[in-house]
Amino acid sequence: MLIEVLHQRQQQHGHLSRDTLAAVARQLQLPPAEVYGVASFYHLFRLQPPTPHRCGICFGTACVLRGAAALAADQEQRLGVRRDDPAGDGVWSLETISCIGACALAPVLLIDGVPQRTVAP
Amino acid sequence: MAVVTLHVDGMAVAVPAGAPLLQALTAAGVTLPTLCHHPRLSPVAACRLCLVELEGAPRPVPACVTAAAEGQRLATDTPALRQGRRLIVELLFAEGNHPCAVCVADGDCELQDAAQRVGMDRVTVPYRHPPRQVDASHPLFLLDHHRCILCSRCVRVCDEIEGAHVWAMAERGGRTRLIAGLDQPWGAVDSCTSCGKCVAVCPTGALVTREDVPLSPWPGP
Numbered sequence: 199m200l201i202e203v204l205h206q207r208q209q210q211h212g213h214l215s216r217d218t219l220a221a222v223a224r225q226l227q228l229p230p231a232e233v234y235g236v237a238s239f240y241h242l243f244r245l246q247p248p249t250p251h252r253c254g255i256c257f258g259t260a261c262v263l264r265g266a267a268a269l270a271a272d273q274e275q276r277l278g279v280r281r282d283d284p285a286g287d288g289v290w291s292l293e294t295i296s297c298i299g300a301c302a303l304a305p306v307l308l309i310d311g312v313p314q315r316t317v318a319p
Numbered sequence: 320m321a322v323v324t325l326h327v328d329g330m331a332v333a334v335p336a337g338a339p340l341l342q343a344l345t346a347a348g349v350t351l352p353t354l355c356h357h358p359r360l361s362p363v364a365a366c367r368l369c370l371v372e373l374e375g376a377p378r379p380v381p382a383c384v385t386a387a388a389e390g391q392r393l394a395t396d397t398p399a400l401r402q403g404r405r406l407i408v409e410l411l412f413a414e415g416n417h418p419c420a421v422c423v424a425d426g427d428c429e430l431q432d433a434a435q436r437v438g439m440d441r442v443t444v445p446y447r448h449p450p451r452q453v454d455a456s457h458p459l460f461l462l463d464h465h466r467c468i469l470c471s472r473c474v475r476v477c478d479e480i481e482g483a484h485v486w487a488m489a490e491r492g493g494r495t496r497l498i499a500g501l502d503q504p505w506g507a508v509d510s511c512t513s514c515g516k517c518v519a520v521c522p523t524g525a526l527v528t529r530e531d532v533p534l535s536p537w538p539g540p
Contacts, residue, residue, distance in 0.1 A: 216501050223501075229478075229510070230501045231487035238489040238502070 200226060204237055213244040241296065246284040249291040253277060254308035258297025264304040270294060273307070325391040340382035340393065341369060349395050352404065352433035354411075354522050355470040356383045360479060363471055367407055368433060371395045379403070405437040406444075413444045414493075416451065416465035417523075424524025430468060447493075454499070456506030460518050460528055467497050467525035473517035485511045497525075 203226060207218050214237050223230040237243045255261070255270045270281055270292070279286040282293055300306050300313050307314045321336040327347035334343045339362065344351060354366040362383040370379035374392035379400065382393075394400070411417075411430060419425050451464035474486040474497070485508050489498040500508035518526045 219501055229484035229487070231484060231498055231508075234498060234501045235487035235489050238498075239491050 200228060200233065200236055201240075204233075204243055208243060213247045215245075215247075244284065248284070249286045249289055251290050252286075252308075252310055253290060253292045254295045254311070255292070256296070256298055256300075256304070256306035256308075257294045258301065258304075258306075260301035260304040261297070261306050266294075266305040269305050269307065323387055323389040323391075325387055325389070325393065327393045328395055334387050336388065337386045340371060340373075340380070340385045340387055340391075343387050343391075343393070344369075344371070344382055344395060351382065351395060352408075352429075352436040353383065354429055354433060354468060355472065357472050357476070357520055360472060360475040360520070363475070365470060366411075366468075368404055370400060370403060372397055372400060401437070405439055408434050408437050408439050409442045409444055411468050412439070412442050413446045414449070415468060416448065422466065422524045423527050423530070424466070428524060429522035449493075451496075454505050455529070456504035457511070457513070457529075458506060459513055459532060460505070460515065460526060462497070462499075462505055463525050463527070464496060465525075466523045468523055469495055469497065470522055472520040472522065473497070473526055476516045476520045481512060481514050481516050483510045483512050483514070486517065 200222070203222055204214060207222060208214050211218055219233050219237055220230055222228075223233040226233075238245060253273055255266055255273065257266050273292055274281055277287065277290045277292055279290055279292050284291055284293070286292065295308070298306060298308070298313070303313055303315060322333050323336045324331055324333050325343055326332075327343055327349055330347045332343050332346040334346055341353075341356065351369045351371075353369050355363055356366070356369065364381040364384045367381060369382040371382045372394040373380050373385070374394075408430070412434065417430065419428070419431055422428065425431065453464065454462040469488065471488060474488065477486050478484045485499050485505070487498055488495055489502060490496060499505040500510070505511065515528070518528055521527075
């Protein structure tokens with residue numbers, strides 16, 4: 199129930215702000231600490247507003263074997279942002295993600311949620 | 320209530336059916352070091368220090384959450400268990416920042432006691448030296464994340480006994496940390512009743528009474 203509501207709120211607002219989490223806790227009559235604990239546990243919940251553009255790099259087993267780490271380091275340099283820093287440079291952010299099931303494309307790189315055909319760097 | 324008989328290190332003991340194995344160990348006079356277990360709180364089997372070997376089980380089982388059943392045979396002090404216990408304590412020391420010599424809990428710390436019990440004379444795994452914070456926002460108590468071993472006793476006592484539910488665990492894996500409210504400074508969480516139960520159950524020096532604030536008499540309700 200809590201997770202469903204969090205998903206819904208994130209779809210509405212783009213991320214889960216502290217105010218949103220407090221409102222969810224009130225609505226579901228749950229302790230705020232528990233709501234924050236659950237929201238921060240799952241990577242798919244964003245606690246900070248997303249940047250306009252997001253670059254995701256899959257760190258699933260297949261992608262790691264096909265050079266995901268090097269790809270991520272390369273993208274860090276190109277974009278000039280730190281990995282897994284949700285604020286990024288204000289326009290782009292770089293996040294590492296878990297397997298999305300597109301292992302045939304490994305290493306998988308997503309731009310704004312869309313997998314790209316990439317080659318190993 | 321049905322009583323079952325089982326063997327702890329060869330000694331026959333009788334406990335109520337379904338009681339945690341830890342109770343059978345106590346009946347047999349065996350005390351294992353435990354960190355997450357607290358007799359008044361629900362068990363979570365987080366610290367894994369009470370692992371015992373149960374005949375017929377494919378792997379060691381945590382005695383705090385395994386139910387006693389008729390005819391079980393337990394071993395509590397095998398070389399593998401001793402080695403495992405010591406490694407667990409070493410990992411706890413390496414995971415946080417635990418310099419006993421400068422800790423307020425020195426001499427009154429269950430982690431330190433556990434280290435002595437398992438014979439940890441040094442730590443054989445690399446220290447993480449994680450950068451952590453100290454939360455001194457509460458007027459009476461102090462939370463030092465460096466010394467927190469994430470046993471969750473404070474989370475449980477606040478939820479199950481005080482009913483304030485100030486605490487929870489946030490994030491996951493190596494980044495797991497204790498939070499108050501919506502990851503707020505402890506002093507800003509208005510559901511905290513300042514009862515001090517979390518401080519009382521904390522096995523380490525992570526939650527302590529502030530020494531810089533003189534305790535004033537309770538002003539009355």
